Amino acid sequence: MLRVKIQHKYHLTCTQCGYETPNFWTWFDQNQQCPQCGSKHSEVWYNRRYQRLPRIIKRKPDSFWHYFPFLPLLRRRHIISRGEGAVPVERWTFLQEYAKKNHGLDINVHVYRNDLNGGTGTFKDPAASMAASLFNELGIKQYCIASTGNSATAYAKYLSMAGVNCSVFMPEDAIRSSEATISSFGQQVFRVMGDYAKAKEIAAGYAGYYHIPMSTGNIDPIRVEAKKTMVFEWLRQMDQFPDVYIQAVSGGTGPIAIDKGIREISHVYPELKNPRFLLVQTDQCDPMVQAWEKSEAEGFPEGFEKEYPVIDNPQTEVPTLATGNPATYPIIARLVKKSGGTFLRMREEKLVPVGKLMAYEQKVIPGPASAVAMAGFFIALRKNLIKNGETVLINLGEGPNRAPAYLEQMIYTTHNVSNVDECAPHSIDDYRAQLWKDVLD
Numbered sequence: 001m002l003r004v005k006i007q008h009k010y011h012l013t014c015t016q017c018g019y020e021t022p023n024f025w026t027w028f029d030q031n032q033q034c035p036q037c038g039s040k041h042s043e044v045w046y047n048r049r050y051q052r053l054p055r056i057i058k059r060k061p062d063s064f065w066h067y068f069p070f071l072p073l074l075r076r077r078h079i080i081s082r083g084e085g086a087v088p089v090e091r092w093t094f095l096q097e098y099a100k101k102n103h104g105l106d107i108n109v110h111v112y113r114n115d116l117n118g119g120t121g122t123f124k125d126p127a128a129s130m131a132a133s134l135f136n137e138l139g140i141k142q143y144c145i146a147s148t149g150n151s152a153t154a155y156a157k158y159l160s161m162a163g164v165n166c167s168v169f170m171p172e173d174a175i176r177s178s179e180a181t182i183s184s185f186g187q188q189v190f191r192v193m194g195d196y197a198k199a200k201e202i203a204a205g206y207a208g209y210y211h212i213p214m215s216t217g218n219i220d221p222i223r224v225e226a227k228k229t230m231v232f233e234w235l236r237q238m239d240q241f242p243d244v245y246i247q248a249v250s251g252g253t254g255p256i257a258i259d260k261g262i263r264e265i266s267h268v269y270p271e272l273k274n275p276r277f278l279l280v281q282t283d284q285c286d287p288m289v290q291a292w293e294k295s296e297a298e299g300f301p302e303g304f305e306k307e308y309p310v311i312d313n314p315q316t317e318v319p320t321l322a323t324g325n326p327a328t329y330p331i332i333a334r335l336v337k338k339s340g341g342t343f344l345r346m347r348e349e350k351l352v353p354v355g356k357l358m359a360y361e362q363k364v365i366p367g368p369a370s371a372v373a374m375a376g377f378f379i380a381l382r383k384n385l386i387k388n389g390e391t392v393l394i395n396l397g398e399g400p401n402r403a404p405a406y407l408e409q410m411i412y413t414t415h416n417v418s419n420v421d422e423c424a425p426h427s428i429d430d431y432r433a434q435l436w437k438d439v440l441d
């Protein structure tokens, strides 16, 4: 813990009224909001020389803490890390070949392997590492979070490493293995009888009653600062910055953080602009897609982003993405519009076929939310949303360890036998045609 509160590394600026909060001690004293206008959306800005960023980007990182000069922590000794945020961007040629053969497109297709993060193997790890390190520095000992699963798992782990008590509020349908993971670290789980919106409501009540800080969600500056380093990593690893970015969306920290990262370094990288955001939801929980389609049909009238439906108790195979009340839609929709992107809907019946195909062609088994993003790629091609020569980046957010029941649905080569006569060698290639057909039909 650090007691020096006067520092010149960073400050927070309210995105609504411009009010400046000098540091995170004050930010938490202010109940994580702007004292002038009440907005919870502030951004961190640094008094730093960005001219050295290109040199830092050239060196290979061990974690996103490689970008320490541009993160809101004052002392490196407070860092709690498990090698998160230094994951590879891979080129997946089977997707390029598919685009060439079936759509006549020469494109570069890359996949950002967040499933390889060192903490819990999801794209929530950098944010949780940032939070744990910051709380270590600030002396925060109690925290709470409402989450559909992956954020909670990551926070539970990293906060335990920092000796911070974390109360987790999960919706009724959250995956049991997430609950088990959180519980196994000794963190407290409240399973709320209701959906994610209800879990947030109870968590907020608890936070108020006990005066315990609570994660402010997708606009939380702690999360955004960690995740913006994606932009630095893509600059480091890719010859060409992505033209198109595909992600499964729930609340949308990804696009918010990418946009912030790009604005932050625009004076050093003036040519950099947001990729077209193609954000994917499933047909069982698609409030953002519904809102977008409606305003698209109406020609995006003034204030279109303020209108969105609320889905109560969404019944989905991907509870990780079950944000039925997308409070961040106004921010995300504006970003998507400005980027020239769109929202896409995938059918949940394709979750397993897509997962099987990825595992077969690339030997990477996705979690369900990753299959949602991957399905978005095929939909984007079918809708002509990707142009010849472009570079596409698909953000894979999780591996299969979060969702054992999903993985089990990928069994398809098993024969039950009790005699050698019933066994014969096979040829892997024989499965290919059917696996592709199951995805594309």
Ligand SMILES: Cc1ncc(COP(=O)(O)O)c(C=O)c1O
Residues within 6 Å of the ligand: 122, 123, 124, 148, 149, 150, 151, 218, 247, 248, 249, 250, 251, 252, 253, 254, 320, 321, 369, 370, 396, 397, 398
């Ligand atoms: C693997 C994975 N992909 C995508 C998302 C959606 O992220 P966001 O809430 O930032 O939209 C999540 C969120 O939990 C996730 O865990």
Ligand SMILES: [Zn+2]
Residues within 6 Å of the ligand: 014, 015, 016, 017, 018, 019, 034, 035, 036, 037, 038, 039
């Ligand atoms: Zn303000």
